[in-house]
Amino acid sequence: MAEKPDIAAPAGGFVAALIKRPILAIVVNLLIVLAGFAALNGVEVRELPDVDNPVVTVDTRYPGATPEAVDAEVTSIIEGAVALVDGVTSISSSSSRERSRVVAEFSQSVDINIAATDVKNAVSGVTGRLPEDVEEPQVVKADNDSSPIMRLTVSANAMDPGELADLVEDVVAPRIQSVDGVAQVDIYGDRRRVIRVRIMQDSLAARGLTVADVASLVQGASASAPAGRIRNATQEILIRAETPATTPEDIGRLRLNAQTRVSDVAAVEWSFADETTTARVNGKPGVGIGIVRQAQSNTVAVSKGVRVAMAILNRTLPEGVKIEVSSDDSIFIERSIEEVRLSLLLATLIVIGVIFLFLRSWRATLIPAVTIPISLLGT
Known part of the structure; x- marks a missing residue:
């Protein structure tokens, strides 16, 4: 009786099976190549290993408050609410x-x-316990003291500092903030328009009034926003213009008493906020923008998204307004990656050249020429 042929796998296991079945070997290698390309496009690209833990920052402004008042009336309340959120490992x-x-x-x-x-919901639950003058807490998906990964400059040929500051804050910053992976947009060198009240001390004293009387009236008219600061040395009261009294004329018409208006004891006029930071573009005043990425986001991807947003903004902003990149951390990262790719290519060519030099056989050289790139893609 004839014996049945042995249909078991060839001796040697998987490698021997690939040798006996070249089509299977080709298919397996193609799958490795496809998986490698998919991973190459999907893997996160970073300058350093991913050691970022998810970080959320709550930033709250309390105009006019001392550090002690801020700690007792704001920080302690928000800290207590955040401590109850699930998953928190540490709070500072x-x-x-x-x-x-x-x-x-x-x-x-x-x-x-x-x-x-979760943090935003927790903070919202305690806002009723905060003082009335406290601004709405800002929740940011990053440590807002982190260094920006990208800095932009905004300049204009024919636009005053106030208009440029408004344009950046109302149009440019929100568009950049909407880019995926951006946690925070910091603005530098902006000088917003404000209403400045210059006290005429002689007129004020002749009517038996004080600077505090004017300050109290202005604060009442601007209850929806911080009233700014009073400087006794120069007798000035600086307020923001985003209030129910929105023009110098509105402030000037406010009555201190039945016979006296603010305009009788003070000069009320448009001005610019005090300059606390400065940004210059090619020697001219401008506005700087710092972009902080979210924790665990991809620096290169964030940079590309910001550049796309910049291109759109540069086409739609008023004539003469220009946004430029002044620094970008992703450039160094991309150059480092390019150096790695070049090193791998040179190493592969050198290995193939050495094998051919010693074996003098194109057939023998072809094997490492194919397997080395496949191995690199697979890993």
């Missing part, structure tokens, strides 16, 4: 003049978007 806080900052760090397994939503 700081209180300075007019500013409260609470930073919550979460475990690696927590999604930063969910963490930010």
